[in-house]
Amino acid sequence: MTHQAAKLEALVNKNKNANPKKTRFIAITSGKGGVGKSTISSNMAHMMAKHGLKVGIFDADIGLANLDVMFNVKIKKNILHVLKGEATVEEILVPIEKNLVLIPGESMIRLNNKFFDGEAWAQSRNF
Ligand SMILES: Nc1ncnc2c1ncn2[C@@H]1O[C@H](COP(=O)(O)OP(=O)(O)O)[C@@H](O)[C@H]1O
Ligand SMILES: [Mg+2]
Numbered sequence: 001m002t003h004q005a006a007k008l009e010a011l012v013n014k015n016k017n018a019n020p021k022k023t024r025f026i027a028i029t030s031g032k033g034g035v036g037k038s039t040i041s042s043n044m045a046h047m048m049a050k051h052g053l054k055v056g057i058f059d060a061d062i063g064l065a066n067l068d069v070m071f072n073v074k075i076k077k078n079i080l081h082v083l084k085g086e087a088t089v090e091e092i093l094v095p096i097e098k099n100l101v102l103i104p105g106e107s108m109i110r111l112n113n114k115f116f117d118g119e120a121w122a123q124s125r126n127f
Contacts, residue, residue: 011082011089033064042070049100057096058103065105071096080106 028041045057059067060079068075073094081087094102 007083014089038066038070042067045100046097049097053099055100056093056103057100059105061105061107063106063108065107067102068094068104068107071102073102075102075104078104078106 026044028037028044030037041057045055049055057067058079059065062078062080062083065078071094073096075092075094077087077092079092082089082092089103092104094104096102
C-alpha cells in the first residue's frame with residue numbers, strides 16, 4: 001500500500017470495462033454538515049440519469065451516510081464492508097432508477113435500526 005487512498009484507487013481501477021476518457025467524477029464535499037451536499041448530489045444524479053447518462057452516486061460518508069434515506073431504499077451492506085473485504089462493490093450496488101445506482105455509505109446512527117451505541121458499533125466492526 002503506497003498511500004492513504006490506495007485501496008479505493010485499486011477498486012476504481014478494477015472496473016476494466018469503464019473507459020477512463022468517458023468516465024467523469026464529480027466530487028461534492030464540504031467541511032461542514034447541513035449545507036446541501038446530499039440535496040444537490042441526489043438531484044444532480046437524478047437529472048443526469050433522466051437525461052440518459054449512466055450515473056453511480058457514491059455516498060462516501062462512513063459515519064452519517066443518508067443518501068439511502070433520500071432515495072428511499074433499504075441497504076444491507078455498504079462501502080465500509082467493501083473496504084473491510086466483506087463484500088464486493090458489485091454486491092453493494094443499489095438500483096435507484098433507470099441509469100442510476102447508489103453505492104451506499106455507512107450510517108452508524110441507524111445501525112440495526114437502533115440509536116447509536118458507540119461500544120456496540122465498535123464491537124460489531126471489530127474496532
Ligand atoms: N438550496 C436549498 N435551499 C433550502 N434548503 C436547503 C437547500 N439545500 C438543502 N437544504 C436543506 O438543508 C438541510 C441540509 O441539507 P443536506 O443536503 O442534507 O446537507 P448536507 O448533505 O450538506 O449535510 C436539509 O434540511 C435540506 O432540505
Ligand atoms: Mg449529507
